[in-house]
Amino acid sequence: MPRPATRHRPAHPHLSAQRSARWLLAGLLLLAGTAAGAAQTVAEPVPDLQRLCLECHQGDSDRVQAPLLEGQQHDYLARQLRQFQQRHRDSFPMSSIVAGMSAAELDDLARRLAQQPWPSRPQAVNATAVARGADLARQAGCGQCHGTDLAGGSDGPRLAGQHAGYLQRQLAAFLDGRRQHPDRADGQPWLAKSSAQDLSALSQYLHAAGRTGQP
Ligand code: HEC
Ligand code: HEC
Numbered sequence: 001m002p003r004p005a006t007r008h009r010p011a012h013p014h015l016s017a018q019r020s021a022r023w024l025l026a027g028l029l030l031l032a033g034t035a036a037g038a039a040q041t042v043a044e045p046v047p048d049l050q051r052l053c054l055e056c057h058q059g060d061s062d063r064v065q066a067p068l069l070e071g072q073q074h075d076y077l078a079r080q081l082r083q084f085q086q087r088h089r090d091s092f093p094m095s096s097i098v099a100g101m102s103a104a105e106l107d108d109l110a111r112r113l114a115q116q117p118w119p120s121r122p123q124a125v126n127a128t129a130v131a132r133g134a135d136l137a138r139q140a141g142c143g144q145c146h147g148t149d150l151a152g153g154s155d156g157p158r159l160a161g162q163h164a165g166y167l168q169r170q171l172a173a174f175l176d177g178r179r180q181h182p183d184r185a186d187g188q189p190w191l192a193k194s195s196a197q198d199l200s201a202l203s204q205y206l207h208a209a210g211r212t213g214q215p
Contacts, residue, residue: 050112059121059163067166071118076157077110089179118151122211123164125204133205136198140191141184142206150209155182161210168203175199 056066069077083089085098085106098106137143137150145156152158159167174181175193184190194202 050109053109053113059119065166067162068119068121069113070116071158072114073152073157074110074114076152077113078107081106081110118158118161118210120161120210121163123207125164125208129201129204130208131205132198133201133203136194136202137205144184145182150206159206159209162207164200164203164207167206168199171199171202172196 053069057069059068080089081098081101082103084091084094085101087095089095101109142156142159143150143153145153146159147153147156150158150160170179171191171194173179175191181190
């Protein structure tokens with residue numbers, strides 16, 4: 001009987017995976033070349049993960065590629081982190097960052113982030129686009145799942161106040177099938193095929209909705 005193949009494993013696989021995730025984080029920050037004192041971070045033993053996450057996610061104008069996370073729903077954040085890890089949502093650099101983390105560590109990060117107040121990071125929007133976006137959102141019934149004020153509902157994450165560019169990229173990804181979005185309860189598609197201009201209008205509206213709290 002041939003013996004089943006065994007794979008070599010390090011003595012402490014969990015620990016070494018965690019360490020490599022942290023080194024990867026530190027490396028990414030160095031690569032980004034933006035974090036003040038990043039070189040120091042590499043030399044320190046175990047930097048605080050939440051602080052490292054927010055180096056990209058704090059919402060400064062030059063980091064708008066990364067969405068705002070603080071105050072987002074816990075369940076939603078935890079699900080996204082699991083999806084990044086399982087590569088059901090494949091997105092640079094997130095899948096690599098969470099690759100070696102344990103389920104408990106991911107859930108703890110999601111919980112700590114969700115407990116923070118939502119940060120306000122207003123960007124310039126076009127008033128005509130915002131009005132067009134409001135019409136589209138009303139017709140599509142986005143508030144059914146994302147909450148009437150779009151600040152998160154029982155079924156959908158917070159959209160109000162999120163970076164417009166990030167939202168537009170996600171809407172495009174949903175529409176061309178790179179990311180999954182649920183259909184409406186009445187079986188209608190959640191959003192009809194839309195032009196890039198419509199997606200931009202919708203994203204600007206969702207971003208601006210965070211300022212007044214009004215959809
Ligand atoms: C080097 C920059 C960088 C670092 C560091 C980073 N992220 Fe991200 N993260 C991103 C980018 C960029 C995206 C957007 C990906 C996309 O467009 O799909 C993202 C997306 C996310 C999302 C999805 C949010 C949503 O609204 O769907 C979550 C959750 C997340 N990151 C959590 C974390 C956590 C937790 C950490 C720390 C362990 C972290 N990130 C560290 C850049 C970073
Ligand atoms: C049937 C309920 C439902 C409706 C209606 C709905 N959504 Fe969603 N939406 C969700 C859920 C659930 C998610 C989270 C999907 C996931 O876990 O990846 C989501 C995720 C999103 C995201 C990603 C947010 C992020 O941080 O990455 C965007 C953007 C979004 N929806 C926009 C919209 C817009 C715009 C409308 C109206 C045109 C809409 N949704 C209507 C349930 C809904």
